[in-house]
Amino acid sequence: xxxxxxxxxxxxxxxxxxxxxxxxxxxxxxxxxxxxxxxxxxxxxxxxxxxxxxxxxxxxxxxxxxxxxxxxxxxxxxxxxxxxxxxxxxxxxxxxxxxxxxxxxxxxxxxxxxxxxxxxxxxxxxxxxxxxxxxxxxxxxxxxxxxxxxxxxxxxxxxxxxxxxxxxxxxxxxxxxxxxxxxxxxxxxxxxxxxxxxxxxxxxxxxxxxxxxxxxxxxxxxxxxxxxxxxxxxxxxxxxxxxxxxxxxxxxxxxxxxxxxxxxxxxxxx
Amino acid sequence: xxxxxxxxxxxxxxxxxxxxxxxxxxxxxxxxxxxxxxxxxxxxxxxxxxxxxxxxxxxxxxxxxxxxxxxxxxxxxxxxxxxxxxxxxxxxxxxxxxxxxxxxxxxxxxxxxxxxxxxxxxxxxxxxxxxxxxxxxxxxxxxxxxxxxxxxxxxxxxxxxxxxxxxxxxxxxxxxxxxxxxxxxxxxxxxxxxxxxxxxxxxxxxxxxxxxxxxxxxxxxxxxxxxxxxxxxxxxxxxxxxxxxxxxxxxxxxxxxxxxxxxxxxxxxx
Numbered sequence: 001x002x003x004x005x006x007x008x009x010x011x012x013x014x015x016x017x018x019x020x021x022x023x024x025x026x027x028x029x030x031x032x033x034x035x036x037x038x039x040x041x042x043x044x045x046x047x048x049x050x051x052x053x054x055x056x057x058x059x060x061x062x063x064x065x066x067x068x069x070x071x072x073x074x075x076x077x078x079x080x081x082x083x084x085x086x087x088x089x090x091x092x093x094x095x096x097x098x099x100x101x102x103x104x105x106x107x108x109x110x111x112x113x114x115x116x117x118x119x120x121x122x123x124x125x126x127x128x129x130x131x132x133x134x135x136x137x138x139x140x141x142x143x144x145x146x147x148x149x150x151x152x153x154x155x156x157x158x159x160x161x162x163x164x165x166x167x168x169x170x171x172x173x174x175x176x177x178x179x180x181x182x183x184x185x186x187x188x189x190x191x192x193x194x195x196x197x198x199x200x201x202x203x204x205x206x207x208x209x210x211x212x213x214x215x216x217x218x219x220x221x222x223x224x225x226x227x228x229x230x231x232x233x234x235x236x237x238x239x240x241x242x243x244x245x246x247x248x249x250x251x252x253x254x255x256x257x258x259x260x261x262x263x264x265x266x267x268x269x270x
Numbered sequence: 271x272x273x274x275x276x277x278x279x280x281x282x283x284x285x286x287x288x289x290x291x292x293x294x295x296x297x298x299x300x301x302x303x304x305x306x307x308x309x310x311x312x313x314x315x316x317x318x319x320x321x322x323x324x325x326x327x328x329x330x331x332x333x334x335x336x337x338x339x340x341x342x343x344x345x346x347x348x349x350x351x352x353x354x355x356x357x358x359x360x361x362x363x364x365x366x367x368x369x370x371x372x373x374x375x376x377x378x379x380x381x382x383x384x385x386x387x388x389x390x391x392x393x394x395x396x397x398x399x400x401x402x403x404x405x406x407x408x409x410x411x412x413x414x415x416x417x418x419x420x421x422x423x424x425x426x427x428x429x430x431x432x433x434x435x436x437x438x439x440x441x442x443x444x445x446x447x448x449x450x451x452x453x454x455x456x457x458x459x460x461x462x463x464x465x466x467x468x469x470x471x472x473x474x475x476x477x478x479x480x481x482x483x484x485x486x487x488x489x490x491x492x493x494x495x496x497x498x499x500x501x502x503x504x505x506x507x508x509x510x511x512x513x514x515x516x517x518x519x520x521x522x523x524x525x526x527x528x529x530x531x532x533x534x535x536x537x538x539x540x
Contacts, residue, residue, distance in 0.1 A: 003285060012282035013290070015273060015373050020283070020352065022414035023293030029360075054415070055422060078360065082290065085418075090299075090348065090377050092414065092421035092445055103285050107360050131401035131465075132437060135419055143413035144292035144362065145324070148355075149405055151362035152325060167402060175362060195401075 002074050002106035007066050017101055019084030022092065023142035025100075026050040027082045028200075031109070031238050035072040037079060038270060039237055040064075042200040047083065050139045056085050056100055063102065070104045078238065080105045082142070112239050113160075117262065120243030120254050121160035121234070126150040126175065129167045130195040138198035150175045161234055163226075163247060166195050171221045177236045178202035179244075181221070181229035182257040188229075191218040201235040201265070208264055214257065231255030233262070240265045272344050272376035277336050287371055289354030292362065293412035295370075296320040297352045298470075301379070301508050305342040307349060308540060309507055310334075312470040317353065320409045326355050326370055333372065340374045348508065350375045352412070382509050383430075387532065390513030390524050391430035391504070396420040396445065399437045400465040408468035420445045431504055433496075433517060436465050441491045447506045448472035449514075451491070451499035452527040458499075461488040471505040471535070478534055484527065501525030503532070510535045 003011045018024035028047050031038040044064060051058040063083070071079055082103040085094055128150040136143070150162050161174040172190050173179050178199040180189045187209050192198050209216045226232065232244035232252055241262040243254040273281045288294035298317050301308040314334060321328040333353070341349055352373040355364055398420040406413070420432050431444040442460050443449050448469040450459045457479050462468050479486045496502065502514035502522055511532040513524040 005285065011285055013285050015275065015281055015283050015352075015375060017290070018418075020287070020290045020354075020373075021297075021412070022418050023412055024415060024418050027291075054419070080360070082285075084290075090350070090380065092417045093425075094418065094422060096425070103290075105285060110360065128405060129403075131403035131406075133399075133401035133416070135398060136401075136415060141415055142291070142293055143415045145294060145406060145411055145413045146403070147362045148288075148292050148294050148364065149324070152364060155363075155366070 001108070002070065002104075004066075004070055004104040006102050013101060013103065014087055016087045016089075017084050018086065018088040018094070019082060019101070019142055021088055023144070024088075025056070025082060025084030025142045026054070027080060027140055027142060029238065030067075030071070030079045030081065032071045032074050032077050032079050035075050037067060037071045039200050039204060040067070042203055043237070046140060046198065046200060047081070050141065051083070053135075053139060054141070055094070056083065057098055058083065058100060066102060067104070070106070074106045077109050078107045080107070084142070110238065116160050116242045117240065120245030120252070122158055123174070123244050123247040124154045124159035124162040125248055126153050126162040126164050128153065128164070130164050130172050132166060132194040134194055137195050138192045140197050147175050160242065165223060169223055171223055171226045172196045174234050177234035177242070180205065180233050180235065181226055182231040182255060183225075183229050185257070186215045186217060187257060188217050188219065188221060190221050199235065200237040201240065204265070205235055205261060208261065212260070212264070231258045233258045271378070272340065272374075274336075274340055274374040276372050283371065283373065284357055286357045286359075287354050288356065288358040288364070289352060289371070289412055291358055293414070295326070295352060295354030295412045296324070297350060297410055297412060299508065300337075300341070300349045300351065302341045302344050302347050302349050305345050307337060307341045309470045309474060310337070312473055313507070316410060316468065316470060317351070320411060321353070323405075323409060324411070325364070326353065327368055328353065328370060336372060337374070340376070344376045347379050348377045350377070354412070380508065386430050386512045387510065390515030390522070392428055393444070393514050393517040394424045394429035394432040395518055396423050396432040396434050398423065398434070400434050400442050402436060402464040404464055407465050408462045410467050417445050430512065435493060439493055441493055441496045442466045444504050447504040447512070450475065450503050450505065451496060452501040452525060453495075453499050455485065455527070457484050457486045457527060458491060459488055460491050469505065470507040471510065475505055475531060475535070478531060482530070482534070501528045503528045
């Protein structure tokens with residue numbers, strides 16, 4: 001597949017890159033259709049926000065142009081963009097100024113079972129909890145050992161995703177998805193100021209729901225409240241929406257709010 | 271300088287390595303003297319413990335032999351060993367089985383000011399807090415954004431290290447050191463079951479103190495208790511012991527327990 005490092009075809013990077021040494025960087029995983037990155041503005045906004053919060057200098061125009069050129073060359077599939085703080089010497093102190101490194105990796109679009117979006121998925125209740133770190137909450141940074149541990153908890157094909165809670169037991173997200181629930185016609189999703197990744201599809205759905213006149217709340221959600229929900233669904237920018245049909249002994253139908261939003265997202269031209 | 275990847279001279283690695291993608295790996299920073307790694311057994315024990323906890327398969331004999339050969343070739347300086355889970359495809363699920371990657375980087379020994387070990391250092395009170403994550407606590411893994419943020423808080427040459435607390439305000443460690451204090455003749459160091467790195471020199475000092483008949487406690491330490499200490503010092507496996515002479519408005523003398531342990535570590539032949 002297609003791979004670029006700093007704008008040129010390459011499949012390696014220096015071992016002194018701080019992305020390797022410390023996970024000192026950010027990434028975006030972007031659906032590419034007909035040579036165009038989907039939800040480009042949202043992906044770039046999150047990436048630039050991450051750069052600002054981690055003080056990684058970033059040439060926004062260069063990144064945007066390069067990503068678009070990469071996607072045009074890729075055609076259809078998934079573009080993963082990793083932006084690291086660049087090379088480092090020994091020690092945690094960043095070089096001032098840093099010279100960030102841009103890594104683009106192309107892959108084919110994942111072959112998700114069609115039933116995931118139609119009949120919904122079974123959610124695995126992960127034991128691995130998310131730590132609370134407000135300085136990193138919301139960002140899609142390269143420190144992802146919690147997700148690696150959580151995703152290692154199940155190997156069966158029965159569970160398409162895992163539920164992650166924080167150390168206090170609050171519901172936060174899936175391992176590679178955000179999570180919504182509906183209760184009494186209100187759409188709820190965990191607020192992400194302590195931990196979690198503020199996903200691009202989550203942001204799109206929050207906006208779409210408001211446009212549809214659906215009442216939306218971002219707030220803390222207890223596990224009991226999740227179990228008590230009328231509908232539950234997952235989302236990310238690759239697969240759109242997957243209804244959750246089961247978590248342990250609890251099961252749900254594919255509810256009307258879930259279907260409505262799933263179909264809106266499916267028909268979006270962006 | 272000398273750099274090896276999987277036992278051969280190399281300065282690059284594949285961009286699909288999971289160490290880059292997720293910080294999915296471990297590292298050790300090892301002092302090398304006359305071609306031999308110092309505290310080898312302790313470094314390897316921590317690394318192997320990390321492999322077990324992260325389920326990274328590890329050929330212990332190969333790693334030991336390769337590290338020793340690398341240090342023999344390096345002579346004097348610092349050997350940094352990074353062990354990643356190896357290459358990955360898209361997604362958090364590790365390949366089963368994984369083929370870990372071994373990266374060895376040589377550098378010259380850092381030129382620490384001699385005054386650090388003699389008169390002590392000034393400690394910067396970092397605002398960045400450590401998140402509590404028992405699954406990763408104690409390990410020297412590659413998810414180190416908290417240390418990057420903390421070390422970015424000061425650029426002056428006045429502060430040689432920074433103090434890190436957890437989100438509840440407990441004293442945990444330095445950015446690249448462990449921390450001890452002495453009070454009423456008792457040696458205290460934070461216990462590290464929620465966060466922090468269980469350093470090789472920390473382990474060595476705990477053992478040395480017991481051998482010297484010094485009473486030792488590993489337990490939670492409040493910030494007020496640190497300020498109330500008779501002596502405070504930092505340690506790591508490169509520089510040994512640095513007394514702390516100041517933190518904000520508080521200052522300390524270089525106390526008798528600190529001097530005793532500093533001299534013992536200095537004279538160790540290992």
